[in-house]
Amino acid sequence: MSIIEVIDLKKSYDGKEAVRGVSFSVNEGETFGFLGPNGAGKTTTINILCTLLAPTSGRATVSGIDAMKDPHGVRTQIGLVFQEVTLDNELTAYENLKFHCYMYGMERRLTQERIAEMLAVVGLSDKASERVKSFSGGMKRRLEIARGLLHRPRVLFLDEPTLGLDPQTRSHVWDYISELKRTEGNTVFMTTHYMDEAEACDRIAIIDNGRIIALDTPEALKSSLRGDTIYLSTDDDRLAEREIRERFGLEVKNIEKKGLSFLVEGGESFIPELFSALTVGIKSVNLKRPSLDDVFLHLTGKQIRDEEVAPKRPGRPGNMNR
Amino acid sequence: MFAYKAIYVIVLREFTRFFRQRGRLVVTVARPLIWLGIVGAGFSGLVDTGGDESYLKFIMPGIIGMTILFSSVFSTISVVWDREFGFLREMLVAPVSRTTIVMGKLFAGSALSVFQGALLLLVAPVLGVELTVVKYLYMLLLMIMVSLSMTAMGLVIASILDSLEGFNVIMNFIVLPMFFLSGALYPVDSLPFPLDKVTYVNPLCYGVDSFKHILLGTKGTLVAELPLYLDIVVVSLFTAAMIVIAAISFSRK
CATH class of the missing domain: 3.30.70.100 (Alpha-Beta Plaits)
Known part of the structure; x- marks a missing residue:
């Protein structure tokens, strides 16, 4: 059964097309990756699925709910870890998680249980009462991933979950994600431009210039070469x-x-x-x-790494009032 | 329509932040005292109070109005701040309506302002303002009213701004003139022609006037100048209008 269904999704900003007709579906329980260089349309697609952005045309449903017609319904089904840190630095780790639980209307007793549980999984139990501003980048990421799963979403969206982290921390964060996936059993939809992260997905869609140019398991994509x-x-x-x-x-x-x-x-x-x-x-x-990089090279004639420059934020919904 | 838990936690967060940011606490306590002590004392020699009335006593309602104005508008910076630092997105993807978020920010900002006003009011007896428990309670109600109006206005401003820099402009072109032309420092009647009319367009003027009713009364020279019911009607209508505009402009995002 597919939990995410996207049909001919398009989005343009000021006449520029960021997403040019994307269609795919994600199966329940699967780890699905969006692989592509910066500006390929990954974040735009994720923002549409998370109801933060309205598409120019096309359709997107998450667990059967239309993201345009019932954004509220979709939001109860999803957890989200953004590209940039969205924690309150002045609050403690516990307070940040509590804020989330209350925003999602969780029962008070359940709140405490769930926070303790999630802090333990990401190894931050002993940091619960410390303010987030003293945390390292990797700790913040782990906390955000824990937060994204507090309300038991059916789909966890991870937008470049390890962007800006050093390789060691990256693999650490990745361990936590796999551990959480094992214990929580939810669907994971992620974007990345790191090859090794894409390798860990069940299926990946390679996206370039707003279009999906290949979609399959990493093995199948590589053997297609x-x-x-x-x-x-x-x-x-x-x-x-x-x-x-x-x-x-x-x-x-x-x-x-x-x-x-x-x-x-x-x-x-x-x-x-x-x-x-x-x-x-x-x-x-x-x-x-053959690596996924070779696949990308073969399909587009360029390397993903060539474009790995300072992260920019295409269509950041933080500036939605423009 | 509203998720009360979400509103509660948004208010809780603003209070937690307020008490953790030491600088903000210091400014909050120091600003009205500086105005009372330095500006009030300085002007009291210049202003003809017409007899034995104290100028310091006269500006007390105005300084409370100022405290509420500054605190309310500044607390709505948190919306711009949250947008700049990404936290707003954490709220926007939560399954609550935009109006709930606006209400949370409105109550948070207002509660902080009332809290500061209520503390400052305790200084009033020192300046010779007669303060009874009943007067204090009336003042609390009026302060809630004025705080809601100023915070709602701040939210409208914050929904339009998209950077922290813009807030300086707002301070200089909206907040400071609003304060000076509110009857806080001098009676509106004493202002020359265009300025007195401008003052009557200023919603804060009605708020400050309502404070004067309670703290200074209506008999004498340096007292309330408008009917109390008019103050309440004007401020309430302004508040309602601002809340609607803020809610609309947030749900467009």
Whole structure:
């Protein structure tokens, strides 16, 4: 059963199209990732699903409720962790969570139980009465993730949950997310431009320029490339290049001083063949399985990492009154 | 329509923040005392009070009006602040109506203003203002009324502004003139032609006048100048109008 259903969603700002007709559905209990560079339309889509933004056209339902017709209904079903920190620094961790519970009209007794439970899962029980302003970036993120799940939402939206965190903290936060997913069992919808995070999703939609250009499991997307990349360095690269072309009919890239690289199916069994075929001495050989980055490169002709600059905030609903 | 729990927690949060921000507490206590002590004492030599009435006593209602005006408008900064620092989004995705959020902010700002006004009022007897329990209770009711009106106005301003810088402009072009032309420091009757008319357009003028009714009475020279019922009607209508505008402008977001 699909818990999120999006049909031909479009959104333009001042004549500029941020989302140009996106359709997909997310199954209940699945971790679904939106992968793409900054400005691809990820945050805009998430904001429409969370009822913070009205689409120009198209339809979006969350757990069967239309996000445009009944935003209130959708809001009871979802939890949200924004790209930027949205905690009150002057309040303690406990107070921030309590604020959330009351906003969601939770029972008082349930409130205390739930807060204690969630603080324990994200490992912040001993920090409950400390003010958030003394927290590190990773601690704030963990607190926000705990907060997003307090009211037991059916879908948890995570917009770039690890943006701006160092790699170690990132993997830490990610551990907590998987742990929570195990204990809470809800659907997770996330956006990211980190490849390793996308790998951890059940399915991913690759989005670029406001369009979904591929949607499948990470494995299927990678195997769609059909081939491993082999990096080769020899005593005479030019000769080797010519030999590979003539013997195997493969397209070879020769990068000055760095060696040769080419795409081949079944790379592991190809290497022995290559060794016996070449007449030049081989200095080194390296095999790389396709990554999601390669998939993105293949589909768009550019790398996601090229665009990984300072985070900008496209269509930040914080400025909705403009 | 309203989620009372949500309103309660929004008010609770503003109070918690208020008491944690030491600087704000100090300013709150110091500002009216500075006005009373320095400005009041300085002007009292210049103003002809027509006999033995004390100027310091005369400006007491005005200083309470000022405290409420500043506190109310400043507390609505928190809306702009919350937007700037993202916390507003945490409220906007909650399953409560925009009107609930507006009401929460309105009650929070008003309660803080009444709290400050009520504290300041305790100084009144020192300045020679006669204060009984009944008068204090009447003042509380009027202060609630004026606080709601000024906070609602602040919310309208905050809903239009989208940056903290804009608030300086508001301070200089709306809040300060509102204070000076409210009859807080001098009787409206003593103002020259265009200014007295402008003063009567100012809703705070009616609020301050209502305070004068309770604290100064109507007999003498430096006293209330308008009928009390008119004060109450004008302030209430203004409050209602501002709440409606604020609610509409927030639900558009």
